[in-house]
Amino acid sequence: xxxxxxxxxxxxxxxxxxxxxxxxxxxxxxxxxxxxxxxxxxxxxxxxxxxxxxxxxxxxxxxxxxxxxxxxxxxxxxxxxxxxxxxxxxxxxxxxxxxxxxxxxxxxxxxxx
Amino acid sequence: xxxxxxxxxxxxxxxxxxxxxxxxxxxxxxxxxxxxxxxxxxxxxxxxxxxxxxxxxxxxxxxxxxxxxxxxxxxxxxxxxxxxxxxxxxxxxxxxxxxxxxxxxxxxxxx
Numbered sequence: 287x288x289x290x291x292x293x294x295x296x297x298x299x300x301x302x303x304x305x306x307x308x309x310x311x312x313x314x315x316x317x318x319x320x321x322x323x324x325x326x327x328x329x330x331x332x333x334x335x336x337x338x339x340x341x342x343x344x345x346x347x348x349x350x351x352x353x354x355x356x357x358x359x360x361x362x363x364x365x366x367x368x369x370x371x372x373x374x375x376x377x378x379x380x381x382x383x384x385x386x387x388x389x390x391x392x393x394x395x396x397x398x399x
Numbered sequence: 400x401x402x403x404x405x406x407x408x409x410x411x412x413x414x415x416x417x418x419x420x421x422x423x424x425x426x427x428x429x430x431x432x433x434x435x436x437x438x439x440x441x442x443x444x445x446x447x448x449x450x451x452x453x454x455x456x457x458x459x460x461x462x463x464x465x466x467x468x469x470x471x472x473x474x475x476x477x478x479x480x481x482x483x484x485x486x487x488x489x490x491x492x493x494x495x496x497x498x499x500x501x502x503x504x505x506x507x508x509x510x
Contacts, residue, residue, distance in 0.1 A: 292442075320497060329486065329502040330443070335495070379442045383496050386431055390442035 288314050288384045292391035299370055300399055307365045307394045309336075309380030315360035316382035321353075324377040324393075336363040336380075370398045401426045405487050405501035412477055412508050420472040420504045422487030432470050433498065434463050435486040443486055446472075477508045 289312040299305050309319055317338045322330040334355055335343040342355035352374075354366040367374055375398045381388040404423045412418055424432065431450050435443035447456045449465040456463050460481065462473040472485055484505045488498040 290442075318496060329500045330498075331500075332497055335497060377440075381442075386490065386496060387433065387445060387448050388496070388498060389445060390435075393440070393442045395440070 288382070288389040290380065290382050290389050290391040292380055292394050294394060295392060296395045296397075298397045298399065301371050302369055304366055304368045305370055305396060307367075307378055307380075307396075309363045309365070309382070309391055311361045311382045314382070314384055316363075317360060318383060319357065319363040320381045320383075320388065321355065321363075321365050322379045322381065324379060330379065333365075338363075367396065370396070372398045374398050401489055401491055401499045403487055403489055403499055403501035405485075405504050407504060408502070409505045410507070412474075412506070414478055414508055414510050415476045417473070417475045417477070419474070420485055420506070422470040422472070422501055423468060424470070424487070424489045424501075425468075426489045426491050426499075428492035430490045430492045432465055433488045433490065434461075434470070434472055435488065437484045437486055437503070446485075474506070477506075479508045479510050482506055482508045 291310045293308045319336040321333045333348045336355045336357040338357040344350045357363045379393040381390045402425045406421045431448050434446040437443045447463040452467045454465050460475050464471045484503040486503045488500045
């Protein structure tokens with residue numbers, strides 16, 4: 287299957303700082319990538335759709351000014367959590383589609399102190 | 400609104416004890432139904448895609464089936480390494496490729 291990587295795998299930061307998470311498709315190109323958030327013992331909730339060369343599309347209730355998404359190339363999308371607060375602590379996962387099937391990255395555990 | 404409901408929430412089996420996981424869905428035109436496996440602290444791992452009612456797919460001890468209202472993931476003679484959370488997701492027809500996930504079934508297989 288297609289391989290998607292994420293970096294970093296784990297990050298701990300202080301409240302008020304910004305954190306950038308990278309998502310890369312390693313063996314294919316992706317004009318679209320997806321960002322999900324998963325709270326403990328909950329399922330994946332789609333946050334936004336990242337589009338190469340254009341603005342991201344955010345799901346209802348997701349603050350676009352807080353979660354900045356940049357799809358810089360056909361293999362890289364970044365999610366920046368700005369002015370992070372403890373309630374932003376979660377597991378962030380990206381995915382990229384190949385022929386409608388989405389392949390997921392390993393996830394990034396964000397802890398905001 | 401597209402919805403996915405998985406049952407049971409949790410399932411404990413003895414090694415070798417076969418069972419099935421259920422995924423009920425409502426979607427405005429199904430493009431595909433997906434099954435994923437997720438281990439703790441990791442991203443979901445793709446298992447199957449089903450596109451139309453009556454379709455079946457198999458991989459080792461897993462078999463996925465699809466009807467117009469639900470999908471089943473059958474696990475035959477499970478082993479402890481099959482322990483994981485199994486996620487079901489649907490993708491609707493149309494321009495968007497986004498997935499709507501169920502809450503998952505946490506499977507524990509005891510030796």
